[in-house]
Amino acid sequence: MKIYTDLKDFSALNPVVTIGTFDGVHLGHRKVIRRLQELAHKVKGETVIFTFYPHPRLVLSEENNGLRLINTLEEKKVLLEAAGIDHLVIYPFTKEFSKLSYVEFVEQILVKQLGMKYLVVGYDHRFGHNREGKYEDLKVFADQLNFKIERQDVLNMDKINVSSTKVRKAISEGDIKTANKYLGYRFFIKGDVIDGKKLGHKIGFPTANIDPQESYKLVPKDGVYAVKVDVDDKRYLGMLNIGVRPTVNNQLDNRSIEVHILDFDQDIYYRNITIHFYQRIRNEQFFNSIDELKAQLSKDKDAVLELLG
Numbered sequence: 001m002k003i004y005t006d007l008k009d010f011s012a013l014n015p016v017v018t019i020g021t022f023d024g025v026h027l028g029h030r031k032v033i034r035r036l037q038e039l040a041h042k043v044k045g046e047t048v049i050f051t052f053y054p055h056p057r058l059v060l061s062e063e064n065n066g067l068r069l070i071n072t073l074e075e076k077k078v079l080l081e082a083a084g085i086d087h088l089v090i091y092p093f094t095k096e097f098s099k100l101s102y103v104e105f106v107e108q109i110l111v112k113q114l115g116m117k118y119l120v121v122g123y124d125h126r127f128g129h130n131r132e133g134k135y136e137d138l139k140v141f142a143d144q145l146n147f148k149i150e151r152q153d154v155l156n157m158d159k160i161n162v163s164s165t166k167v168r169k170a171i172s173e174g175d176i177k178t179a180n181k182y183l184g185y186r187f188f189i190k191g192d193v194i195d196g197k198k199l200g201h202k203i204g205f206p207t208a209n210i211d212p213q214e215s216y217k218l219v220p221k222d223g224v225y226a227v228k229v230d231v232d233d234k235r236y237l238g239m240l241n242i243g244v245r246p247t248v249n250n251q252l253d254n255r256s257i258e259v260h261i262l263d264f265d266q267d268i269y270y271r272n273i274t275i276h277f278y279q280r281i282r283n284e285q286f287f288n289s290i291d292e293l294k295a296q297l298s299k300d301k302d303a304v305l306e307l308l309g
Contacts, residue, residue, distance in 0.1 A: 001081040003088045007113045012087050014045025016118040017110060021164075022051055024070035025079035027184040028155040028162040032120055033083050035152055039118050046086040048114065051076070052093035058216065059093050068218035070167055070183075075190055075213075089114075103141065111145050119149045157182065174221030174280040186228075186276040189217065189257065193268050196258065203290055205297045207241070207258035208268060210275065219255055220277065222284045226304045229261050230274040237262040239297075239304045240275060243284045262301065279307055 004010050016039045022029050036047045057067050071079065073090070080088055091097075091109075100108075110116045119142070121135060135151050142149040155162045162182045170179040171187060179187050189212055196209035212219070222242050229238040240259040259275055281303050287293040 016040040072214040210257040
């Protein structure tokens with residue numbers, strides 16, 4: 001997959017394009033991606049995802065609406081490459097850019113700079129200034145500018161429309177099972193291992209403190225989770241705690257993310273690791289003594305082994 005942060009070097013054969021933030025790259029997004037690939041095969045072209053950074057709501061909203069994102073930019077790149085996309089355009093989203101009308105955006109950027117031959121949009125997709133560009137308007141415009149356009153219906157699961165908003169809600173509530181079902185993969189956090197207070201070492205459960213790569217990364221509800229952890233090319237079982245204790249990480253909500261990796265004794269400070277979430281085990285708890293805490297951590301370990309084997 002080729003990645004572009006501007007369009008001066010962009011080159012693709014008969015580009016088949018879709019546009020969006022693709023937060024989560026969930027099953028609804030993948031439905032659009034599959035159609036993109038079918039059309040690219042049909043016209044002997046290449047697939048292009050045109051996305052924005054930062055997320056438009058982070059730029060346009062005065063208070064950011066408390067928005068947290070399912071994926072960091074790096075995580076999104078990993079997911080889109082795995083999905084088989086040929087070209088990823090990460091276009092800088094600014095207030096100035098947001099003032100472009102949909103006519104200007106399509107004509108000046110998608111047609112003139114990308115050379116777009118086919119545009120695939122989601123069922124409710126709108127773009128341009130004030131989201132004024134609707135499918136019906138674009139269809140008329142497509143005939144004038146010699147490209148084709150197609151709209152994909154929403155993906156429906158269990159009579160519920162799959163969306164990034166619903167995935168974010170599930171993760172925020174600690175409902176990892178539902179989030180993973182809609183994502184089509186295990187929700188994960190890629191982050192750097194940073195210095196902590198090393199309290200875990202003293203009680204026999206050393207933890208790696210994780211700093212997500214972007215401050216707006218969505219972190220699940222406080223509590224203890226059964227996880228698997230990728231360190232280099234190996235995967236380990238782990239138990240992870242999310243809590244509100246102040247820490248040195250840069251997560252906006254100032255919550256600590258600490259993972260105890262089972263049967264593991266390497267020094268991984270300042271390394272980048274990936275944590276895959278499987279299930280929430282329990283709420284975060286207050287303990288009256290270190291012995292109480294150690295006893296509960298032993299139970300947590302048993303729960304992880306039973307769940308993940």
